[in-house]
Amino acid sequence: MKTDRIVMRPRSTAEAIDLGFALVRANYKTMLGLSLTWMLVLLPAVAAITLWLPLGGLLLLWWFKPLLDRMLLQALALDLLGQKSGPLLTLRSRWLGNGMVAGLSFWRFHPARSFLLPVWQLEGQRGKQRRRRQRSLSHGNGGSGFGLTLAFLGLELAILSGWLVLGNLLLPLDFSWLQWGSSLDWSSSQGRWLVAWFLGSYALTVLLTEPFYLGAGLGLYLNQRCRLECWDLEPDLAALGQRHAGRRSLS
């Protein structure tokens, strides 16, 4: 692949993740715009489900993260290809389809979700071909896609508990129900405040972490393509062949 946006080179796994972070940081405004759009779209559903099931909103946000990932990946892909990639331009390009339903159902639980999303969304193979592709691309990466998901579970937990502790310190919320044996009435005003605070904390956490999770997965994907397919050398070799295309016939 030819791109002027990043320096392609086979890297160590950790460095490939860091490259993904750098790419996300360079696009953070777009990432933020897309994340807010995603939240606005889900807001009515979250509000509705909260009335029925107090913490159902959290589950809903969690479940629909792959939808956000798709938008984010689309934006990063556009940026890598040297196209303009604001939130609106991204949403107008083709990012739905290609395994959308699978992404929100059984692939939702795939342990290497963010590493494989570029295969599912951008490469667009189907059936047996896709499975073979998935296997060959994971060759020799030591399960780093799964490791990344675990690492981000930890990161998310850290940031989420950061918000929750901050709320405990700054807001007049009562956390005594956390003690063993006590219970909480979610429909009381205290309960409603807590639900709102949990939802807000989780939403902020997703805003902060999900783009980096997705970007790191893309970093791993790009690195595997460099390592296994010499993607970084392809443009150079092609240019070399082209430059001398006319010469050989002279000699």
Add this chain to the structure above:
Amino acid sequence: MLAPNALDTRCALDTRCALETPDGVELILVPAGPVIRGVAWGIDAAIRGGILVGLATVLGLLEAVGMAILLLAFFLINWWYPVLFEVLSQGSTPGKKSVGLRVVMQDGAPIGWSASIVRNLLRQVDFLPALYATGLVSMMCNRRFQRLGDLAAATMVVYQDRQTGLGMNLPPGESERPPVPLRPAEQRALLAFAERSQGLNPERAAELANLLEPISGETGAEGVEQALRWARALRGENQ
């Protein structure tokens, strides 16, 4: 690559961070991000926890005196473990060393006592409000992945130089000079391809060799062989 479009004058993103030392030598450092540093921290935490549990078991036999010594040990290990290792062991605590990281000053110099003390004191701030949330956000905002302690001490955590395991040897065989003069960048690309072709799946190697068909006149596995012969000549092997 320079482009007329103002949008494209941004430079390509890389994980490397090039520094120029006062004597004009370029030094390449690769700052390390939160994931690998989290792993290093976890290993260190396990080591520290292990030491403390071990001490507690032994000192438990001494009752009150033991308790006093344990509290002292707790203080020393908590506050001085990272500082001592960073300053005395080339910037690496055991956890950092095991995953290949070290701490250096922003300008690439070795870390000293004051910088190490500052960055490890401010660990407490980075930890707030819970589980290093502040430090994580700070790292994500920063090109060099510095947490607040790193910013205050002007330090950063970088990868130790390691052989990447790529680009070592060409398999032995004949060599042949390329039929056309090659620019330095082209020579580098050809060498890299020849070296890495050994680890590629044969179909993909052939696909790439086909790009050189205008020069070699060969395709497929023969094309790969031809590229290897040129690479050996460029290397100056078998001459």
